[in-house]
Amino acid sequence: MSTPHLSVQLYSVREALENDQEGALARLAGLGLRDVEVFNFVHRAQELSEALGRHGLSARTGHANFLSPELAREHGATVHSLDETFAAAEQLGLELVIDPFVPAARWGDEQEIARTAALLNEAAGVAANHGLRVGYHNHSQEFVHTINGTNAFDLFVSRLNPDVCLEIDIYWAAAGGGDVVALLRRLGPRVQALHVKDGPIIDDPFSSGVPFDPARTGQVAPGQGEVPLDAALAAAPDAKFAIIEFDHYDGDIFEGIGAAVSYLNQKGIR
Structure with missing residues (x-):
């Protein structure tokens, strides 16, 4: 059993970054963090790389939406090509580029699940040309449906090429009472990253229409x-x-992250 590297998804401190990027990064470094997971990085890779470096931080994983360009269009954002995305990831020194969200409507249809897997497999081929790997990050909508007796997420995984990774968000995989421990055992070495978060076991909110x-x-x-x-x-x-x-924390987000660092440090994760 290897010990994973400790990191933090910068989305957790998105508001602090918008208000004072240098101050936010300094506070993360002050908590003993040395690695971060970036998001929304393609258009600002050089700037972000320099900012991280000033605080002794590095990024080895990052989130980029390359499976659902319609989400970028809905928010008026630029749709980047795979090569643009992975070139920016190279610039930052990433190892793994992860798509963070595929809409709920696509997880109840077998053809859509197959299409999503095919898109991810295609991205893996392009990423390899940049010395990178790709992965997928779950929420809870992936586990709601069963297709011919197989859970939608398991069906999706069965269609992925061996070089495609998974980042399992433990909190969201447990939503609705899912057995996240059994899931992780089933997925085995596919799982290269974990999102460590806690809270109540809630129902899937992404398929509710609200x-x-x-x-x-x-x-x-x-x-x-x-x-x-x-x-x-x-x-x-x-x-x-x-x-x-x-995704949200009632209170000082840096205190929450500090408590998370302590929890993981106690398990030898640094």
Whole structure:
């Protein structure tokens, strides 16, 4: 069993970054963090690389939406090509580029699941030309449907090429009462990264038709909620990264991250 590297998803401190990027990065470094997971990085790779370097931080994983360009269009954002995305990832020194979200409507249809897997496999080929690997990050909508007796997420994974990785968000995989420990054992070495977060076991909010409100997730510092984090970490011995993330936190987000750092440090994850 290898010990994963400690990291934090910068999305957790998105508001602090917008207000004072240098101050936010300094506070993360002050908590003992040395690695971060970046997001929305393609258009600002050089700037972000320099900012991280000023604070002794590096990024080895990053989120980029390359499976659902319609999401970027909906928000008026630029749709980047795979080569543009992976060139920016190279510039930052990433190892793994992860798509963070495929809409709920695509997980109830077998053809759409197959198409999503094919797109990810195609991206893996392009990423390899840049010395990178790709992966997928789950929420809860992937686990809602069953197709011919097989869970939609398992069906998706069965169609992925062997070089495609998974980043399992433990909190979201447990939503709706899913057995995240069994899931991690089933996926085995596919799982190269974990999002470590805690809170109540809630129902899937992404298939409800109601706009998602992160404030309703009830997320708390790891070890303070209902998610079986200890067992989940033990069930993913091949994971290279243990990444702290909060979609929302009531209170000082840096205090929440500090508590998460302490929780993981106690397990030898640094």
